[in-house]
Amino acid sequence: MSPHKGQQSQHYGKIMTGSEIFVRSLIEEGVEVVFGYPGGAIIGVYDALVDLSDINHVLVRHEQGATHAAEGYAKATGKTGVVLVTSGPGATNTVTGIADAYMDSIPIVVFSGQVPLKLIGNDAFQEADIVGITRPITKHNYLVRDVRELAKTIKEAFYIASTGRPGPVLVDLPKDVMAQKTTFEYPKEVSMRSYNPTVEGHTKQIKKAAELINAAKRPVLYVGGGVIQSNAAQELMALAEKLQCPVTTTLHGLGSFPETNRLSLGMLGMHGTWYSNIAVSYCDMLIAVGARFDDRVTGKVEAFAAEAKKVHIDIDPSAISKNVKVDVPIVGDVKKVLQKLVQMLNKLDTADWLKTIDQWKAEHPLRYKQGNALRAQYVLHKLGEVTKGNAVVVTDVGQHQMWTAQFFTWVHARSHITSGGLGTMGFSLPAAMGAAFGRKDLPVVSVSGDGGFQMNMQEMATIVEHKLPMKIFVINNGFLGMVRQWQELFWRRRYSHVELYNPDFVKLAEAFGCPAMRVTNASEVEGAIRKAMEHKGGPFFIEFAVSKEDNVYPMIPAGQTVNEMLDTPESVEVGADGEVLTDEVKTLSKG
Amino acid sequence: MTQPITAAATRPSNGEQLKKHTISILVENKFGAFNRIAGLFAAKGYNIDSLTVGPTEEDDTSRMTVVTRGDDQIIEQIIKQLNKLIDTIKVVDLTFESFVERDLALVKVQSTPETRSEIMQIAEIFRAKVIDISPKTLTLEATGSQQKVDAFIKMLKPFVIKEMARTGRVALKREFQGEV
Known part of the structure; x- marks a missing residue:
């Protein structure tokens, strides 16, 4: 205030x-x-x-x-x-x-x-x-x-x-x-007979939900941006810990549950972790909290959590039964509903379920191979390691957005900002600028692709003018990478207008008055990120020149099911012939 | 199996199978309120059979009556989406209540000295009024349930209807459970 x-x-x-x-x-x-x-x-x-x-x-x-x-x-x-x-x-x-x-x-x-x-x-x-x-x-x-x-x-x-x-x-x-x-007179209160959102969940519905959940053997919490909007990360933690229930988050839910916790499954959906999607398809109880069953999450709706009873907690009545019919809907503020619900729940015996999940995690981790040719996954993985998750990371739309969601280590609510529903390229730079005006406690990092950055790069001037201590990363692969990936996988590799002619990003940033550097080699990544993090008194720009044709995995093609999920292929290697590639694995939790 | 809910716009629009619903919406009488509701139906791909709007007993509210079609899930979404609009005070699906409804039609029908009395007889049966007359036409006003007005128009068709205007359905919940 x-x-x-x-x-x-x-x-x-x-x-x-x-x-x-x-x-x-x-x-x-x-x-x-x-x-x-x-x-x-x-x-x-x-x-x-x-x-x-x-x-x-x-x-x-x-x-x-x-x-x-x-x-x-x-x-x-x-x-x-x-x-x-x-x-x-x-x-x-x-x-x-x-x-x-x-x-x-x-x-x-x-x-x-x-x-x-x-x-x-x-x-x-x-x-x-x-x-x-x-x-x-x-x-x-x-x-x-x-x-x-x-x-x-x-x-x-x-x-x-x-x-x-x-x-x-x-x-x-x-x-x-x-x-x-x-x-001039400013009203003290608003009274509108036509607008009264339901905040308190219906006790009867909460009881019904608790009964269903208490009978579950393989529960999964599927949580979305509503948990963050409602400032309910603590309540979510209390509920998950009490139930010993694994938690998967949507893109907007990232940060609502720390990925360092054993119960975390990371993100689910089209580019979610292999084990989160598998866990959802095997679960017998799905507890949807502040999430809306978006098509990028569900894939083919009929097959989504097909075995499970479903509870859906959301403040918007129209979000309920919009995409998926659930067993128990609860309309209300997530924080208030979770506070009531947790009191009615028992500790479940999920030891076997968690053991199975740990095994899935070990067998199918998020992974990539890194050699000399720099890969975007490595940059974003390192960003998470260097900051230990203590940053507000604002992404754009496309491959880098999914790689950031996958490989950064999310531990704080409100540390992940992105354009999810509309998928607006050009979002990151100005949104990160807005975040930097509001947050002085954590470094703010803008991550864009080379395409999206050029859609709102004029705000570089505003950022430099206000000496905002932002870190501006452009992941440059010379392509509109996500569209290229789709053309490669689903359109017989007929590339249509996805290769970008780019300016010299370092000179461009410098022309705006922003110190800048280019990173082309994996060995330089960590040092460059540290340099950016230590830079004071204004923004710092890094262009990461990464391998051109790289794909985001795992992937469930649009409208399909976990059975069609493409896990990271063993053969995906980006390195010169004969070069030794190291396996990089994102360790989510230490069980 | 998870029960999918497909968007209204992509469902088969076999009108005969989808149940008709009469939905009464009380809204704040504000600039643009009508547009918000009509726009909602267009944007979400919901059917509109008829939509009427007019003032109510209070100066600052309007009542809209929408006749729409859809299966239970679509109707549920329509009602939720209508409630979500900030200007909406109350939404009632009258289909599940006992309600009174009226539709008004003005029909300009071709007439000759030979057919005029026959047309007027039909009008009398439907308790319709003659509101304009010319050497070649008769204009009639009929009110009643939608079915009655439909039947009236059907009876006039053979005489050649030159022009017609209908209000669409207006409806209110019935308080007295009997005939008046």
Whole structure:
């Protein structure tokens, strides 16, 4: 919370313009940082920012960067991210970030300028119907038509964004409304008869779930981002330990359960660990917590945990029975439900089950072979080892994203940030920037591929300007690697527009004013990562030139089952002829 | 075996097999509320047979009545998704309740001096009203259940319907469990 929060009452009752009310309202909400870009329709609000400098405004270089930064800030801190942009193109540039936040349930509030009310619908200069455009990708949105509604609308926007299943809210601010004056009064509470998320789980349902779980022999906890959103990592640990139940996480669940614990199975799904997917297919009890049975997790739905009874805990009633029919659904806040549930559970005798899983782990670990030719897996594995998991790692989308999810050692909630649902390339750099504004306790590392980095690299300027102590890693294989992998495996190796002509990334970073280096050899990796981690006073950039045609394994091809899972082939070697390759294995836990 | 739930948009849309549901939605009477609901049906690929909207007894609410089709899981999702919209106050699937419903149709039918009295007889049977007349046409107003209005229109078809407008179904839960 900002130190200014709740100290604004001396301003209540004063006559102010809409623009002043806007800034005062943000201070009331405890907003510390706003990511924005000015323009004609929002110029009045920017004028008000001159006198009210309590709020740190970060001038991004593209509005998409602002929305991703707000997402990164929100995911890293648990607070609501804030964006301020102008009308028309300013507003439409935020659309991808808004859609991303909607898919991944991230609380952000986007304020967009709008042409004056009387010009709306006239095809005025820089006019776009952003409320219409964002209706299907926001949790809710508003067009403020009267300055007297402004403070109440802002209060509601923050409330809706951050409660229930969180999500993005957009507030459209017509220029003339923001120039009108009224008495400032910030509502203490929100009362909306039409919006009351269910927080407490139904006791009867929790009892039913407990009965099922207590009878289980081979249980698995399948946990998603909801555990992190609900700050329920401790409750999850208590439950898993009590039951002695193995835990597999989704991409967004990484960090909610430490991978150093014997009960951890790592990530499941398309590129999950071999043993997590096998465990799910053999389990007799699946406890889904804050996860939504996404198609990248389930593959062919009919075969997903086909043997298991299923309990599903989620705050969003519409997430239940959307993809998979479960035996006991519980609607409520994950933290509260787990607190009640744990009391009704017995310690299960899972010794045999855990022994089987340990054996699977030993037989089919995450692995790769490393020789002189540098492989991305090695870089990300080393990143986990050097930091011991004590970093906020923000990935982009593609092969490097999956390799980071697999080979980094996840131990903290809110240490893994990525674009999961929408799969937005260009997410990492601006999202990591937002995370770096919110988190000073851990180093923030942006990991991108060469493709994704070039989609929002303009934010390098913002990062350097603010001397953010970020580590910026580009895993350069000269390809859009994931698409290339699919073309190789499923499209008869007919490569279509996946090879990239790239700039000199080191020179590029240096042109932005960021110290940079290139790593081409495995022996340099650890030293380079240490150098980046020790660098102070601003960002540090490393390009890792890795082997060009490498694949992510294990892999369950889209829509298929564990039976079709491709484990890491023995023959996958990237090294010169005759070169000795060392087997690298990620050790998840010491049983 | 895990029971899969396929998306509404990709299911077989064999209208005859999918049960009709009349869903009543009470919403905040706010700018764009109608768009949110219509947009939801479009985005998720749900069927709309009819959709009506109008004011209620309170100034700040509107009632929408949607007639839609789907199996139980789709209807469950429709109701959940409607409830998820911030402006939605209450969603009731009237299909499982006793309810009263009305549909209104305005039908402009071709008429000649020879057919006019026959048309008016049909109108009388359906308790429809003549609301406009010209040398070549009669315009009739009929209200009633959807089936009654359907039957009325069927009876007029042989005379050639020139234009027609229907409101779609409006419905309320029945309080008195009997006939009025």
